[in-house]
Amino acid sequence: MNAPTDLISDTLARILADKYAEVRERSAETPLAEMERKARDAGPTRDFTGALCDAVAEGRVGLIAEIKRASPSGGLIRDPFDPAELAKAYEAAGAACLSVLTDGPWFQGSAEDLAAARAACRLPVLRKDFMVDPWQVFEARAMGADCILLILAALSDEQAHELEDIARSLDMSVLAEVHDRRELDRALGLETRLIGVNNRNLKTLVTDLSVSDELVPLIPADRIPVSESGIRTPEDVRRICRDGARCLLVGEHLLRQPDVTAAASALIHAIPG
Numbered sequence: 599m600n601a602p603t604d605l606i607s608d609t610l611a612r613i614l615a616d617k618y619a620e621v622r623e624r625s626a627e628t629p630l631a632e633m634e635r636k637a638r639d640a641g642p643t644r645d646f647t648g649a650l651c652d653a654v655a656e657g658r659v660g661l662i663a664e665i666k667r668a669s670p671s672g673g674l675i676r677d678p679f680d681p682a683e684l685a686k687a688y689e690a691a692g693a694a695c696l697s698v699l700t701d702g703p704w705f706q707g708s709a710e711d712l713a714a715a716r717a718a719c720r721l722p723v724l725r726k727d728f729m730v731d732p733w734q735v736f737e738a739r740a741m742g743a744d745c746i747l748l749i750l751a752a753l754s755d756e757q758a759h760e761l762e763d764i765a766r767s768l769d770m771s772v773l774a775e776v777h778d779r780r781e782l783d784r785a786l787g788l789e790t791r792l793i794g795v796n797n798r799n800l801k802t803l804v805t806d807l808s809v810s811d812e813l814v815p816l817i818p819a820d821r822i823p824v825s826e827s828g829i830r831t832p833e834d835v836r837r838i839c840r841d842g843a844r845c846l847l848v849g850e851h852l853l854r855q856p857d858v859t860a861a862a863s864a865l866i867h868a869i870p871g
């Protein structure tokens with residue numbers, strides 16, 4: 599007999615339940631119209647998609663280097679944890695962009711982490727969180743984010759389009775994240791060129807680079823594939839480049855190294871320039 603599916607812990611479903619509750623609470627404190635005003639007053643964005651395109655056009659790896667203190671799969675990853683220092687270290691290595699976790703309950707992140715990282719460097723910044731509501735897109739821009747993540751597994755098509763439209767109206771980039779062919783087809787219905795292929799299954803938390811081997815070759819040439827999660831070695835980077843992706847999102851491996859600049863640089867230079 600198969601295990602009943604309710605015995606399989608579905609981390610994504612639990613995170614999303616917390617997220618909907620969080621948005622309900624916070625939007626009662628700061629109403630949508632006020633958050634929208636803050637977003638529109640937040641100053642110019644940095645061009646996230648452009649930074650990745652520039653790296654690729656110059657024959658480099660477009661590295662999105664992640665800043666996170668903890669994760670559901672990795673536990674406490676870095677302690678002490680200084681987002682500003684990490685941002686400078688990644689910039690010095692030649693990373694194209696940053697990703698900063700802002701989810702509190704599951705990743706011990708915050709808006710302050712994102713603001714501190716962005717203020718310490720000139721790189722465009724992705725708000726890495728579970729976006730389910732327009733209010734959060736305005737909140738992302740208000741905290742300084744230049745790009746949002748849309749996890750297709752967490753959203754209806756209608757939600758994804760609505761959130762994308764708001765992000766575009768704020769001059770932000772959108773990274774559409776997929777884990778299988780169905781989600782990839784849905785992502786290709788969005789306007790954004792940035793298609794993230796997550797090697798981590800968000801239900802089981804297991805990473806497997808064969809997800810990129812399967813999906814990256816299916817991404818049309820007018821889009822920009824970004825392989826995400828579970829990338830550790832220069833050999834991993836070369837494998838993903840063979841799949842056809844030149845952009846990578848790497849977190850845990852880098853954050854576990856004492857010298858994050860050297861570790862990021864080793865991945866960026868895994869392919870000949």
Ligand SMILES: O=P(O)(O)OC[C@@H](O)[C@@H](O)c1c[nH]c2ccccc12
Binds near residue numbers: 726727749828847
């Ligand atoms: O730390 P890793 O295995 O290098 O992975 C980074 C990034 O891809 C991962 O943090 C991530 C990808 N998609 C997400 C969605 C939500 C939270 C986290 C993620």
